[in-house]
Amino acid sequence: MPGRDRAPKRGKDGRIVFTRRMKREYTLLMPQMLPVTFTMMKKVFELYGYKVDMLTSSHRGIIDTGLRYVHNDTCYPALLVIGQLIEAVNSGQYDKRKVALLITQTGGGCRASNYIHLLRRALRRADLDYIPVVSVNLSGLERNPGFSLSVPIIRRLAAVMIYGDLLMWLGNQCKPYETVPGTTEKLTAHWTDTLVTLLGTGRGLSKKDIGCRMSEITADYARIERAPSRLRRIGVVGEIYVKYAPLGNNDLEELLLAEGCEPVVPGLTDFMIFKVNNRVTDVDLYCGSKLKKLVAGAFQRYIESLQRVMIEAVKTRPEFTPMGSFADLRACVKGYLGYGNKMGEGWLLAAEMIELIHSGVSGIVCAQPFGCLPNHVAGKGMIRKLKDDFPHSNIVAVDYDPGATRINQENRIKLMLSNCRDHRDARPAAQQPSGEETMLSGGSR
Ligand code: SF4
Structure with a gap:
């Protein structure tokens, strides 16, 4: 009725x-x-x-x-x-x-x-x-x-994930240096709207289209006027929700910006590939359906091919540090954690920390939610080992829970930031990269 x-x-x-x-x-x-x-x-x-x-x-x-x-x-x-x-x-x-x-x-x-x-x-x-x-x-x-979730929606969501990672990655390399406050946010909002309109008309979806759009996006961000200074680059890893959600991590990115840092936040694409790759690993380690492995493998290759397009687009602009590939991440955790360690963020969390260390960040915040055992094992539990292998690593595990006060979290992060300077000062001059404060000199991932 x-x-x-x-x-x-x-x-x-x-x-x-x-x-x-x-x-x-x-x-x-x-x-x-x-x-x-x-x-x-x-x-x-x-x-x-x-x-x-x-x-x-x-x-x-x-x-x-x-x-x-x-x-x-x-x-x-x-x-x-x-x-x-x-x-x-x-x-x-x-x-x-x-x-x-x-x-x-x-x-x-x-x-x-x-x-x-x-x-x-x-x-x-x-x-x-x-x-x-x-x-x-x-x-x-x-x-x-x-x-x-029909195939057309999944294709658009996959594209959005890749585009979103690119916007976040470039935004984080521009926002801390922009000479006109708000420029980066305006550009990000512009591309957010433009991309959705494109996707609505069926464009911006093929690999070729994604490549073209990404080159345009990268060129646009490169045009943002930025101060020449180099700030401390601080990596953010952890359980996926508290790593990314401002509600979960009490606006961690804003805190890092306010403290004069450049946040380096690995994207969602690696996590998605990790989840898909786990289906393949399951069959390799424990047997199971070959068909499942075939389908998961094909989906993984599809997302990885999109990720390569994104990396190539960023590489065309020397002013930006490119992100690494999932294959790089998987390789760098070898010898630290097995690929069967896949609960929560599993081996990916340790891999991201290692990769960030190799990329020369000054410090890392490992965001850990209360009640999360797997990430305490793969995150906090790995810090000692990483400290042994990379003595200049500067990682702080920060707990996020209903009883933790924001001030306490911020103080722990600020202590880690103050150690960035200590690290630089403690190292022999020959080991200190000029003009940039880093934990470890090394190439980008
Ligand atoms: S234990 Fe909870 S918080 Fe941790 S990864 Fe699993 S679902 Fe996420």
Whole structure:
């Protein structure tokens, strides 16, 4: 009957199914992780007829809401994301009967695959269990007739991931040096809109097109007027959510900029390839479906080919340090961690630290959420070994949890930054690169 709410349809597993009608009528609320990439992802979903709102709220109330509905010893990213979603639903900004919640499921062995169940439990406890929760995954974990990741959407999301990495990578090399404040952000916003418009018309998707767009983007960033000074380059690694999300890491990038540093943040593409590569590794190490290995291998090669296009585009401009490839990362962790170490960020986390050391950063922040065992092993647990092998390495593990105060986190980071200078001063003059403060002289990855 028009105007009357129908009871939400439940699937065999008891969950509310997101139907085609809901696609037309509901607003999907999605958490934000990487600001630039997720802004484009939201717009890609809109291109396909979804109404999407990306949550950018950031205040203590989110943690308190998370603590109210999620057990306090669960992963901190889950607590934040669930707190933020429930907070938004209760904010009065939305019709509670016309919203659905988007959440990713990695499909791996870590708890990120189960955040969705924690969210549903939290909704039940908050008397909001009539709200559909939609899983975003590539593993066929949960299906909904009103939401599907079709091949065209996946291609656009893959392109957005690569473009997003490029914008973030170049932005981080321009923003700390820009002579007119705000220029980099304006250019990033311009390209964010332009790329989504292009993707909507079916352009900017082929490898050739991506290459052309990336050359244009790189040339545009190279035109930003920058001061000639060289700041301390500080790497950021860690669990994916607290590494990227300003809500998760208390605006770490802004803190580094305010402290006069250039943030060096490895992109999302390596993480995606890592996740796909794990399917191949599983079959190699433990046997399994050869077909699965074949499909995963083909998808990995596709994303790696896009990554190569991005690297080549950056290499054309000498003013920028290019990012490395997934193959470089995989090679550099050999002898440190086995490729079967794949829970959470697994071997990738250690590989990123090693690569950053080789690229000559002055220090590294390893962002660790509360409740995250795998990343404490592959992150914090590796710091001693790296210190032994690279005596000038300067890595600080920073814990992010509901009880940690921002001031405490900032103090730890500032102490690490002050050690950057100590490192430089402690080294013999011959070992000190001129004009730049580095942990270890070496080429870029
Ligand atoms: S990587 Fe850590 S924070 Fe993420 S799901 Fe696994 S245990 Fe939780």
